[in-house]
Amino acid sequence: MTKLVIGGAQMGPIQRADSRALVIDRMVALLERAAQAGVEMLVYPELALTTFFPRWYMTDPAEIDAFFERDMPNAATAPLFARARELRIAISFGYAELTPEGRRFNTAILTDRDGRIVGKYRKIHLPGHSEYDPERSHQHLEKRYFEPGDLGFPVWRNADVVMGMAICNDRRWPETYRCLGLQGVELIMIGYNTPSVNSQKGAEGLEKRLFHSDLSLQAGAYQNATYVVGVAKAGLEDGHPLIGGSIIVDPDGTVIARAKTEGDELIVAPCDFAACAFGKTTIFDFARHRRPEHYGRITAQVGATVEV
Amino acid sequence: MTKLVIGGAQMGPIQRADSRALVIDRMVALLERAAQAGVEMLVYPELALTTFFPRWYMTDPAEIDAFFERDMPNAATAPLFARARELRIAISFGYAELTPEGRRFNTAILTDRDGRIVGKYRKIHLPGHSEYDPERSHQHLEKRYFEPGDLGFPVWRNADVVMGMAICNDRRWPETYRCLGLQGVELIMIGYNTPSVNSQKGAEGLEKRLFHSDLSLQAGAYQNATYVVGVAKAGLEDGHPLIGGSIIVDPDGTVIARAKTEGDELIVAPCDFAACAFGKTTIFDFARHRRPEHYGRITAQVGATVEV
Numbered sequence: 322m323t324k325l326v327i328g329g330a331q332m333g334p335i336q337r338a339d340s341r342a343l344v345i346d347r348m349v350a351l352l353e354r355a356a357q358a359g360v361e362m363l364v365y366p367e368l369a370l371t372t373f374f375p376r377w378y379m380t381d382p383a384e385i386d387a388f389f390e391r392d393m394p395n396a397a398t399a400p401l402f403a404r405a406r407e408l409r410i411a412i413s414f415g416y417a418e419l420t421p422e423g424r425r426f427n428t429a430i431l432t433d434r435d436g437r438i439v440g441k442y443r444k445i446h447l448p449g450h451s452e453y454d455p456e457r458s459h460q461h462l463e464k465r466y467f468e469p470g471d472l473g474f475p476v477w478r479n480a481d482v483v484m485g486m487a488i489c490n491d492r493r494w495p496e497t498y499r500c501l502g503l504q505g506v507e508l509i510m511i512g513y514n515t516p517s518v519n520s521q522k523g524a525e526g527l528e529k530r531l532f533h534s535d536l537s538l539q540a541g542a543y544q545n546a547t548y549v550v551g552v553a554k555a556g557l558e559d560g561h562p563l564i565g566g567s568i569i570v571d572p573d574g575t576v577i578a579r580a581k582t583e584g585d586e587l588i589v590a591p592c593d594f595a596a597c598a599f600g601k602t603t604i605f606d607f608a609r610h611r612r613p614e615h616y617g618r619i620t621a622q623v624g625a626t627v628e629v
Numbered sequence: 630m631t632k633l634v635i636g637g638a639q640m641g642p643i644q645r646a647d648s649r650a651l652v653i654d655r656m657v658a659l660l661e662r663a664a665q666a667g668v669e670m671l672v673y674p675e676l677a678l679t680t681f682f683p684r685w686y687m688t689d690p691a692e693i694d695a696f697f698e699r700d701m702p703n704a705a706t707a708p709l710f711a712r713a714r715e716l717r718i719a720i721s722f723g724y725a726e727l728t729p730e731g732r733r734f735n736t737a738i739l740t741d742r743d744g745r746i747v748g749k750y751r752k753i754h755l756p757g758h759s760e761y762d763p764e765r766s767h768q769h770l771e772k773r774y775f776e777p778g779d780l781g782f783p784v785w786r787n788a789d790v791v792m793g794m795a796i797c798n799d800r801r802w803p804e805t806y807r808c809l810g811l812q813g814v815e816l817i818m819i820g821y822n823t824p825s826v827n828s829q830k831g832a833e834g835l836e837k838r839l840f841h842s843d844l845s846l847q848a849g850a851y852q853n854a855t856y857v858v859g860v861a862k863a864g865l866e867d868g869h870p871l872i873g874g875s876i877i878v879d880p881d882g883t884v885i886a887r888a889k890t891e892g893d894e895l896i897v898a899p900c901d902f903a904a905c906a907f908g909k910t911t912i913f914d915f916a917r918h919r920r921p922e923h924y925g926r927i928t929a930q931v932g933a934t935v936e937v
Contacts, residue, residue: 448912
């Protein structure tokens with residue numbers, strides 16, 4: 322059975338003025354620490370290369386484009402790929418993707434331990450809104466800057482583990498985990514940037530925000546008998562706070578590693594993927610217990626309909 | 630906006646030798662306590678009228694039939710319905726249902742505040758197995774004694790709240806909550822009988838069993854912005870321990886009432902159903918954020934298929 326040491330590379334804030342080179346230096350430093358800790362698969366956050374720019378309303382295409390990558394790897398990120406290959410650490414990280422056709426996605430890639438990109442995921446559940454909203458304490462314009470992912474929820478066998486990815490708000494949706502669980506996923510990697518303040522409910526508070534993150538990640542792990550890694554970009558970006566709370570969750574739903582800071586911080590857990598088998602063959606043996614004939618609404622309708 | 634005081638009537642153990650009359654006396658006593666606490670909707674456990682008989686392998690039809698109800702209400706349960714009507718408390722409880730056609734279901738009914746049955750749910754996710762399993766520490770023969778529910782996941786407007794029901798193992802399946810959430814559910818009532826010992830993993834322990842119950846109920850509430858009430862039959866039934874841990878969860882996923890014992894115990898929470906609106910219109914506004922075009926596997930396949 323496969324064992325793999327999994328790392329989460331939580332990143333502290335990235336200011337708008339920070340260059341890609343500066344960010345990549347920090348990511349490589351985390352990679353070096355991960356190597357010393359024996360990590361074989363390292364997960365970085367969503368939009369790891371830039372500040373969380375959807376908090377700003379922008380109209381100038383050039384200003385927007387500056388946050389996007391046209392190629393991956395590219396000149397800026399090549400040192401990260403090169404060092405990962407040398408250290409034989411598979412990595413995943415998120416970035417804003419601008420395609421040759423001019424399409425924009427909130428994307429994450431996965432490499433094998435030879436530094437080759439073997440998987441790409443584009444965020445499906447974009448939160449927020451698309452136009453300036455004067456009623457919010459800050460903007461959350463993901464629906465403005467990205468289109469919803471068009472690649473579904475794929476899995477890949479990487480380092481002999483069935484891996485899937487999701488991004489930030491995807492983690493709150495049980496559909497995400499289930500689509501991956503139905504493909505036998507054993508490790509789900511989820512980077513996020515979550516504002517510490519709910520832009521529509523200021524009183525919610527950091528503690529409740531962290532609780533919701535944990536709850537979603539832990540339920541997804543347990544209900545699909547899979548490891549889940551949630552990795553934050555955290556701290557104060559140009560005055561806007563992001564939650565930390567990066568965790569690694571085992572297939573029983575138990576948190577086995579947790580970040581303590583809101584800065585660049587490595588969390589590590591040795592994972593024995595044999596642990597996925599118990600849940601998948603007993604209480605969550607989907608073939609024996611699921612009843613899709615009663616789940617029709619989940620795919621037949623988008624929004625809620627109140628008919629009583 | 631609707632406010633309603635919700636109660637969970639956790640029940641201590643019911644021994645195999647206990648009569649229906651004895652059980653109904655206990656249920657009425659809980660109802661009286663609920664009335665004193667101002668409860669308007671009271672939720673009893675799964676299979677509230679009998680011991681949790683699927684722990685025993687039986688072949689004699691008469692022996693099996695003794696645990697089932699042919700009518701509801703019936704002579705044994707009439708006093709409960711009558712007192713609920715007098716006290717103007719809507720109730721839900723579970724029982725083993727034997728239909729005129731000889732079909733057997735693990736069923737729950739819902740009454741209005743006038744004691745009329747307004748809803749029926751038949752358990753869809755039957756756990757366990759159908760034949761004697763010598764490798765288990767005890768049997769869990771729900772698949773032997775019941776067929777899967779054939780009524781889907783309906784909701785009813787009762788006391789001006791959109792209510793749905795689920796039973797025991799249904800609570801571990803996010804599909805349950807989502808099918809109800811897609812109908813605007815505001816209160817999900819879930820009775821359960823959960824053995825304190827995992828029959829296939831003795832080392833799991835009570836604490837982990839309670840954690841899994843909480844995790845599932847809280848995630849279901851949060852991810853659908855609904856109140857959830859989980860109500861146990863608890864304690865030592867003929868030597869077989871059942872977990873307690875009855876809770877009431879608010880639409881934020883927070884536990885707002887929790888049972889402290891493994892006996893007959895009332896938990897109460899005044900619920901303001903206006904609190905469901907925030908989640909349903911923001912982060913879990915399904916119409917704006919769900920992407921069923923990528924959820925196809927959830928209804929198209931039953932079991933997991935590993936293709937990588």
